[in-house]
Amino acid sequence: MADTATTETREAAMTDVQDTRVPTVVVDDVHIVYKVHGAGSGKGSATSALSRIISKKRSPAIREVHAVRGISFTSYRGEAVGLIGSNGSGKSTMLAAIAGLLPTERGAIYTNGQPSLLGVNAALMNDLTGDRNVILGCLAMGMSPAEVKTRYQDIVDFSGINEKGDFISLPMRTYSSGMAARLRFSIAAAKTHDVLLIDEALATGDQKFQRRSEDRIRELRKEAGTVFLVSHNNNSIRDTCERTIWIEKGELVMDGSTDDVMKEYEKFNH
Numbered sequence: 118m119a120d121t122a123t124t125e126t127r128e129a130a131m132t133d134v135q136d137t138r139v140p141t142v143v144v145d146d147v148h149i150v151y152k153v154h155g156a157g158s159g160k161g162s163a164t165s166a167l168s169r170i171i172s173k174k175r176s177p178a179i180r181e182v183h184a185v186r187g188i189s190f191t192s193y194r195g196e197a198v199g200l201i202g203s204n205g206s207g208k209s210t211m212l213a214a215i216a217g218l219l220p221t222e223r224g225a226i227y228t229n230g231q232p233s234l235l236g237v238n239a240a241l242m243n244d245l246t247g248d249r250n251v252i253l254g255c256l257a258m259g260m261s262p263a264e265v266k267t268r269y270q271d272i273v274d275f276s277g278i279n280e281k282g283d284f285i286s287l288p289m290r291t292y293s294s295g296m297a298a299r300l301r302f303s304i305a306a307a308k309t310h311d312v313l314l315i316d317e318a319l320a321t322g323d324q325k326f327q328r329r330s331e332d333r334i335r336e337l338r339k340e341a342g343t344v345f346l347v348s349h350n351n352n353s354i355r356d357t358c359e360r361t362i363w364i365e366k367g368e369l370v371m372d373g374s375t376d377d378v379m380k381e382y383e384k385f386n387h
């Protein structure tokens with residue numbers, strides 16, 4: 118009897134612990150396959166295109182790249198999760214899939230809340246001025262015009278775009294790649310995201326800005342979101358994420374505390 122009671126208490130306690138962790142993203146045995154058109158064995162695209170026209174053949178074979186091969190994990194509210202791995206291991210593909218931008222070939226991704234992907238290629242309009250982009254970006258994230266007005270100055274100050282003069286009123290195409298990336302990060306980070314996916318954004322700013330963005334990521338976590346960070350900068354992962362997922366050749370190698378995973382990853386790279 119006593120044993121049963123203990124078991125019940127333990128089970129109740131475990132349920133309590135589980136209940137405090139709210140899952141935000143569940144990745145269940147996901148496979149992602151890119152289909153590359155025009156990847157036939159033609160010698161040079163112009164020659165092969167011409168021979169195709171002459172022979173009236175249809176487009177060349179479609180090649181498949183199996184970028185993610187059966188990855189599973191669950192992230193919880195309040196977590197910052199680093200994604201690491203060699204070039205081409207599938208990190209960006211995994212982020213884009215969580216953001217809902219790529220279909221899964223097999224398996225499924227469930228998200229609680231709206232994921233937002235903040236990549237170095239996030240779309241801002243190059244011909245519009247920085248301030249127009251701030252306004253449009255905020256509206257596109259669902260802020261009301263009044264909210265945009267109150268947030269505007271903070272975003273510009275955070276970006277530091279105006280530190281060396283009035284750059285915010287110049288078109289984005291006149292910005293250096295670092296300046297543009299800083300503005301993109303500042304716009305995206307102005308909103309509390311349910312799931313914020315950051316792809317290498319921190320690598321583009323200078324050190325001062327990197328530190329500022331790391332602080333902002335920590336704040337976003339406190340505001341109850343989940344942050345995923347893809348980076349080749351091991352220090353930014355260490356400073357920002359307490360959990361890290363290591364991917365190689367599309368497969369999950371290790372998922373655990375950043376310290377443990379980094380130790381193994383560094384061994385692998387030496």
Ligand SMILES: Nc1ncnc2c1ncn2[C@@H]1O[C@H](COP(=O)(O)OP(=O)(O)OP(=O)(O)O)[C@@H](O)[C@H]1O
Pocket residue numbers: 151152153182183184202203204205206207208209210211
């Ligand atoms: N649009 C695409 N079409 C076809 N194949 C792609 C495409 N994007 C990525 N791949 C392939 O998918 C695999 C994973 O690429 P991915 O960009 O996800 O890697 P990554 O880990 O983010 O790399 P990196 O660290 O270099 O940014 C690679 O083999 C790559 O060639």
